[in-house]
Amino acid sequence: MVRPQGYTPVCDELLRTVRTPVKNYELVLNRVEADLAAGRLRLGERLPGERSLAEQLGISRPSVREAVRVLEAMGVVRTATGSGPESGAVIVAEPASPLTALLRLHLATNHLPMGDIVQTRVLLESWTAREAAHHAGAGDLVAAEELLDRMDAPGLSPEEFHLLDAEFHVALSALAGNVLIAAVMSSLRTAIHGYVLAAVPNLADWDATAVGLRAEHRAIVGAIRAGAGDEAAALITAHIEGFYRAAQLR
Structure with a gap:
């Protein structure tokens, strides 16, 4: 296999990482963590709705729900059911540590x-x-x-x-x-x-x-x-x- 100039063994490791399958709900977790780190999400703000996240990431709504449950278990979001202004998943904390x-x-x-x-x-x-x-x-x-x-x-x-x-x-x-x-x-x-x-x-x-x-x-x-x-x-x-x-x- 001919490798381009600048290719190092680290590149091989990165390719192996990229090819490692990622579970659907991990895509949501990674997205939320990245948005928190970049300031696109802040305390008190709501996550995008299930349908929106599912469409953006190309995954199912059950996968989005599972990710939200993980975030709630980590203490990052608080969820409330219903359709009013208090419904949905709200950012209540940065990741615990x-x-x-x-x-x-x-x-x-x-x-x-x-x-x-x-x-x-x-x-x-x-x-x-x-x-x-x-x-x-x-x-x-x-x-x-x-x-x-x-x-x-x-x-x-x-x-x-x-x-x-x-x-x-x-x-x-x-x-x-x-x-x-x-x-x-x-x-x-x-x-x-x-x-x-x-x-x-x-x-x-x-x-x-x-x-x-x-x-x-x-x-x-x-x-x-x-x-x-x-x-x-x-x-x-x-x-x-x-x-x-x-x-x-x-």
Whole structure:
């Protein structure tokens, strides 16, 4: 292959980066982060509507909605339903810290070993489940329970189910009150979704697995609501490791 003058090994690396597939909702996140950095979006302003963003970026409206949910979990936007002046997604903060952006940039590569992701999840999520059981009130669990209700909807594809699943685990991690751990879990979202979705073809019966995962989620939330920290930690550990074994990822 003949390379033009000035071509360096760095160019090869840049080309590999460009060719790496980017998930649709990451396009929205990148666009919003760039607009915030450039001053095109400011605190108190609203994001463009779903339809507008979808058309501008050439992606689906569900992908835009998923991106907005990620931004809300990061504390960057606040959303309100309806059609009045208070509806839509409003910028309420800059990204929580430079650490959040750096972690997302690194972890979005999806090159992390599955075993390392699972071990990290067990360490973080067992601790956050225990802490949430000791500190979270009933009202704090509403968002997590709404996600579980959405996972009960009939006809969900595995991808839709696992997007909600990843969001559920991120929401639980935020209940412990540790901003750094919440940021790490939010950064792991893409890696978690990627390896979990890749595991689906290894499952003997996805429908039966989904029923089991729903029951395990409910049990975890029930233990947190009851203030049973050790039980919640044990349940979430068994939940994460059990899926990993069932999907034959070891």
